[in-house]
Amino acid sequence: MMTSSLLIELLTEELPPKALNTLGNHFAASVAEGLEKAQLIDGAPEFAAYASPRRLAVQVKNVKPVQADQQIVKKGPAVASGMKDGRPTKALEGFARGAGAKIEDLKIISDGKQDVYAYEFTQQGKGLSELLEDIINQAVKKLPIPKVMRWGSSTFTFVRPVHGLTVLHGADIVNAGVLGLQSGNTTLGHRFLSDGLITLANADSYAEQMRNEGKVIASFAERKAAIQTALNQQAGRLNATVAADEALLDEVTALVEWPVVLEAGFEEHFLAVPQECLILTMQQNQKYFPLLDANGKLMNRFLLVSNLETADPSHIISGNERVLRARLSDAEFFYKQDQKATLESRLPKLSQVVYHNKLGSQAERIERLAAISRHIAASLGADTAAAERATRLSKADLVTEMVGEFPELQGTMGKYYARLDGESEEIANAIEQHYRPRFAGDALPEGKVATAAALADKLETLVGIWGIGLIPTGDKDPYALRRSALGILRMVMQNDLDVNELVQTAFAAFPQGQLNENTPSEVAEFMQARLAVLLQNDYPQDIVAAVLAKKPSRLNDVEAKLKAVAAFKALPEAAALAAANKRVQNLLKKADAELGAVNESLLQQDEEKALFAAAQALQPKIAAAVARSDFQTALTKLASVKPQVDAFFDKVMVISDQPDVKQNRLNLLNQLAQQMNAVADIALLGE
Template sequence: MSTQNLLVEIFVEELPPKALKKLGDAFAAAIADSLKAQGLAAADAVVTPYASPRRLAVQVAGVAAQAADKPVSHKLMPVNVGLDANGKATPALLKRLAALGQDEAMVPNLKRVGEGKGEALFFDSVAKGATLVEGLQKALDESLTKLPIPKVMAYQLHENCEQPGWSTVNFVRPVHGLVALHGAEVVPVSVLGLTAGRATQGHRFEAAVSPVSLKEADSYAAQMENEGAVIASFEERRADIVRQLHEAAAKVGGVKPVEDDALLDEVTGLVERPNVLIGCFGEEFLGVPQECLILTMKANQKYFPLLDTAGKLSNQFLIVSNIHPADPSAVIGGNERVVRPRLADAKFFFDQDRKNTLASRVPKLGNVVYHNKLGTQLARTQRVTKLAGEIARQLNASAELAERAAHLAKADLLTDMVGEFPELQGIMGLYYALHDGEREEVARAIEQHYWPRFAGDALPQDNIGAAAALADKLDTLVGIYGIGLVPTGDKDPFGLRRHALGVLRILAESGLPLDLLQLLQQTRALFPAEMLADSVALDVHGFMLERLKGYLRDKGFAPDEIDAVVSQAPTRIDRVVPRLDAVQAFKQLPEAAALAAANKRIQNILKKAGELPAGGAELALMSEPAEKALFEAMNELAPSVVSSVQNGGYTEALTALAGVRTEVDTFFDQVMVMAEEPQLRNNRLALLKSLGELMNQVADISKLAS
């Protein structure tokens, strides 16, 4: 059956730029998947998505005009229900056949499958393949319901639609055109009150032809660019912007555009034919912290600031325009006039904020509610200050500096700059602290107490910053979790998962010798006794261990390896990865599988035995050579295993266990653990209990058993 490429385009008013890429990919995938499912396109058909501010489109290669017919087997009912004792059709079977367009004459042709009571009647037929018109209509209808639309818009159909008047339709933006071409032929489908044709619109201002009449599906991208002045492909347009940004930066010399994928995607969603221009602002604004200037240019104006090789902001920036005037000076001048008041506002906020110290703002945190069940930001600051000092002492760092940083950490929330740009909290605290004459370690810790802010973000750079960051995150975790606001599904409004991962990363990647459960208990103790449940520290520890599993999976450890370590509910997070490295090394030993299986067997025996003897095994009570040999081998091995674990030699400890493999195997081959004589049985259980504890010093190796 011959095939041709298919193009579908929906022409709309300007789409939300931040959602455009996702919308374009989802539209293309939904159309293609539906056509493939209906047999109109091959499973490996090439799918090309297109998305610009005013269109969503897709090209699917090798689409058939009609799908091939498919054999269909309908299971009707059990034989004893469909046929009576004489083999005649029952009313139930006749009714089922009628629903399929058949009658009693078809009964002899029904197929029997199965035996006995499980024997059933089947009707085999051939389903005619869907036509492209039917299949594409279905694909379009399905695709519009599956689009990840941020917010649906209701609007009335206009006079050029099939159903003019006050009929209301819902879509992300009003739709004004529909194109569906199979090769060069129009596919007569309709959606949102529009019937498909071959005409679409190009660039709002610069199209050479309006409307653009598409010749065929394969000419879409070229015609849109040449006649419509539109780069229809999101990825091609994005790549063109990147190229122009670097070319413009090279013209300026010694600078590069700030790297920001989210901004790049958003700008790609704002323009159909990008044109990068160079603007500049007065050098007097460079006295404002560059984070403020960069943020206002990116967030408010969608500009790309330029940084020199040292990362210092230049007073020039790049504009991604949607038009190509012969003389761009008016566009550049307009953008420079627009950005100046923004930068002036930032300079004003900065100058005003510095008139009051951070320390003078702290008492006013008492007027800011942190949570109605947890008190004010001032009460929270007081808790975090005490905890930061305790953590610093455990790290042999200056408790005084850590407490000072924690005391001032939230004061910048009351500044005008952070009020305008909440993203700058912590960053402005750094600048204002330095202006106030605070120690540099304190100022850095004020900024870094928010770190890491997201996955892969930097960690606090010293123990003062780490103490402040841990204290802040632990207070949030214990407090919010303790009042019952536990994350569920995708909902985590207080970012508890993020805070948990931040604590785990600081402890693990900075190698801090701190006990997590102890830290959680210290945090709980700083809240009023009646405010939180006594079990909250243990509950949060369990919650964090679940986050730890995900963190370790991302680092490449296998599920059984993670389970072997995390199932022991570790509290020293800095030792988790070294233990996992040891487990990985242990798994490579030829004795590993047998020892893991033996350990699992030990745990099952001890679990079934119920209450275990309190003391250790005694050699005098042993009667079998195999148990004596195991006892002696354990006693010989135990000191080196315990010493290795205490000194962090986890690999050496696990490797040493290979030395008892023979004794363990012999013991299970020759010794009956659950002997009838109670004293003998208890002594053997005590031996297994000691063996299990020795084997699981580093990790629960029974989790490695298949």
């Protein structure tokens, strides 16, 4: 059976840029999946997704014109219940009728358990044209579209109005009706650079014809790569680097069909404004690509991606420069206006800014933050006055003009205004960095004052929001408490702080009765769960579980313990010792009295005497290694007692008929368990 490529294109009005790539990939994958389920693809699915501002398309290779015939076996009732007195029962007659067969056409086969009646027949394969319409419609329905719209008098809905449908199998049009449109072999190219309808020769010529005749690079990935290359070339010519993230590049790729990168500029006096403001307005408002010099300083040149190709782009460049000039003038105005008042003079305004209706204003929050940061700074041996000062000023930029226009600059503008107010560099940096880490992988605050301010901010949020009942559930976490918890944990792991004490400090900063009384214990448990998630990014689950079983609250040595347990697990004695530890713990649960010291005079058998001697010799070695945080040595030492442990469990009956002997043996095992679990609960290894 001859196969050909299949092309499907939905011609639309401009699609939402931030969702374009996702829509294109989902549409293509859903169509390919539908074709595969319908057994219309020869071999493994091979497809290409296309997505541009005005189209979603997919090209699937090796598509059959018709399904292969299939041998169908319909199983019916058991032979024992199919016939009675030589006549078919109603059950058998009903099965035959439902299968469209006569009784004499039925066969007897085994279903693996018993003999049953069955009807075997050949089902003729359906044609592509018969199945494709439903496959496309299902793919359209599956698209992740948060909001749909109607257009004209149509009752159909889609993310944007759809004006054309192209469906080609090889060179042949496949009849299909989708969103009120009938399929054809024509489409439109670039809105301004192409001339009228484009008649596609076949499914394989799509990308080439769109490029040559339509001035459209239909592939999102190809368009993105072309833009990236052109940006790098232009920047290289200026000895500059492009200041842009992946999100901006994706968004710009989704805004153009025929990208042309152009260089433009703005007046040098705007560079007196903090470059973060200028970069943000260029990227966010205008979708431009700022340029940085070799020192990371913003240049007064930038790159833009036009959707038009023209012999003289000067009018495009000047138009964009004019628009940007207005934006930068606004930023310059806000910056100058903000300098008329100090951060400290803005603090009273925070009483008018609601933090949360159950937790009061930002001014009330500042008092809590100051108390928490002062306590943390003292624990870190930092300047408590500087930490409190930085914390008190940390939210003042929320009532500035610049942050009002660009909320993303909170903290950043606080740093600049603090410098202008004559605050120390330590305080200015802490104001900016108290929001760190903002996301997974973000840099941690630098210095103890900044760390105190950052911990205070996240602790107050976590404890306060949790305490009024707004606890994360499932995938809902509107106040980003999981992110706050991970940020706290990352900082505590770098400093000698007790995380449970920090939670209690934050709880104590709130008025008595304002928060649920169980908040500290619940938050501490939540933090332990988040710590496990954080650590499992780098270590196996059983190793993490072993270390966290002791519920450590000081986390600056957790990394060393994880490495030590990982090294111990690799030892040949590890599995046996882990199993022995588990057995020990199960036996200790049977203790009738409080466990205490071992009475040597009650040791009867040579094996228990040998284990006691080995444990006695081991104890100071492990204690010394743990004291100097040499956890790997502490765990490695355990390997030396494996022979004595094995012999003990082979020869000694722990649960003796003599109560004092039984208790003494349990005391011995408890002493051994304390040494085994000095670093981690090794019984959990291998689970």
